[in-house]
Amino acid sequence: MKQEMATFLSTIKDEIWELTKYLYDNPEESFYEYKSYNYISNLLKKYQFEVTQSYLSIPTSFYAQYGEGHPKICFTCEYDALSEKGHVYGYNAQSAISIASAIALSKVIPKLGGSLIVIGCPGEIISGSKVAMVEQGTFEDIDAVLMVQPHTITAESGTSMAIIPLQIKYTDNAHKDTLDGKYSALDACLFTFDALNVISKGFENNCFINDINVNSINNSYLQSVEARFSIKTSSSKLADKIENKIKSFIDLTCSLLNVSSELHLYDIPCKELITNPTISRLFSHNLKESGIININGVKNIFSPLNLGNVSHVVPCIHPYVSIVQDSTIIYGTKQFADATITKFANDVIMKAAQALACTAFDIIEKQSLIVDAKTELSKMETSNLQIH
Incomplete structure (x- = not known):
């Protein structure tokens, strides 16, 4: 046949x-x-x-x-x-x-x-x-x-490669009249991206955090910042573990810098x-x-x-x-x-x-x-x- x-x-x-x-x-x-x-x-x-x-x-x-x-x-x-x-x-x-x-x-x-x-x-x-x-x-x-x-x-x-596409949105908590000496949403975003490289190094050589895109939203002063990035690694299970670490770091960032955050997928994850x-x-x-x-x-x-x-x-x-x-x-x-x-x-x-x-x-x-x-x-x- x-x-x-x-x-x-x-x-x-x-x-x-x-x-x-x-x-x-x-x-x-x-x-x-x-x-x-x-x-x-x-x-x-x-x-x-x-x-x-x-x-x-x-x-x-x-x-x-x-x-x-x-x-x-x-x-x-x-x-x-x-x-x-x-x-x-x-x-x-x-x-x-x-x-x-x-x-x-x-x-x-x-x-x-x-x-x-x-x-x-x-x-x-x-x-x-x-x-x-x-x-x-x-x-x-x-x-x-x-x-x-x-x-x-x-x-x-x-x-x-497995990939998880994430989007973070940081928002200032304080009123604009109390901005002196306050951390902004942009500060929180930059702080997070400084940490992402360190987080990725804790796993494997084929782990990358890339496709980074930052968009600030202005309303007479810097009120919120949205940032997109992708976790790319050899295993979807490993990508999930990295995502959990990032979530923990974002929670810490919100506590330290007095900002609010939202974290969600901006596209469908790929295994x-x-x-x-x-x-x-x-x-x-x-x-x-x-x-x-x-x-x-x-x-x-x-x-x-x-x-x-x-x-x-x-x-x-x-x-x-x-x-x-x-x-x-x-x-x-x-x-x-x-x-x-x-x-x-x-x-x-x-x-x-x-x-x-x-x-x-x-x-x-x-x-x-x-x-x-x-x-x-x-x-x-x-x-x-x-x-x-």
């Missing part, structure tokens, strides 16, 4: 290139990906997927299904871009890989049993929809989530990616079988991934495949976007799609792999809980 999928993929190669090119030609900003959303949804409908549009009341999100019951394997699609530079992150090619894999797998699912899910995930660049989907329970009934990220290197799925070892090994094997031999070890990234939140609920992988021939091209640039529609990139997209479809096939055919993958996830989550 794997050969059947490979043969079928060869018959839709032009159609998948047209998908990649259409998304490239029609770059759309996060949560406004109407053309991309409609194109992908209609393509899935053409191949008899049952498509729920505007999934979870998100206008450019969809949930597509082929088959019934378990095992239930999920592919994700991302399709937002930058309005001026286009698909600099290659999400047009990422969607193409997932769609090609899904269509190929649908040809053998009736013989295998189980079901195949494709989820359209808009807004990946700014905040993503996957985190909201996790909160709504989308992935609780899914056995594995698979995706491949086009890049300038080919590498195994690794991890990403670190947990790569599933069993599925990752399967994909690497299938990638080599598809003709992509050189895999450059594990790639860890120092930015957040919305898939990270999903990976704490269901076994996931997020490997990388190089779609460029020119080694000077940098990921995240217009040159990289242009590379996504070359003949070389299309060949890689089809090989990666074959590997992804074969990995899903392996999981469905040998369901003990799902048990192994879920056991591994449980053990890794338990290990995270023991961080101190």
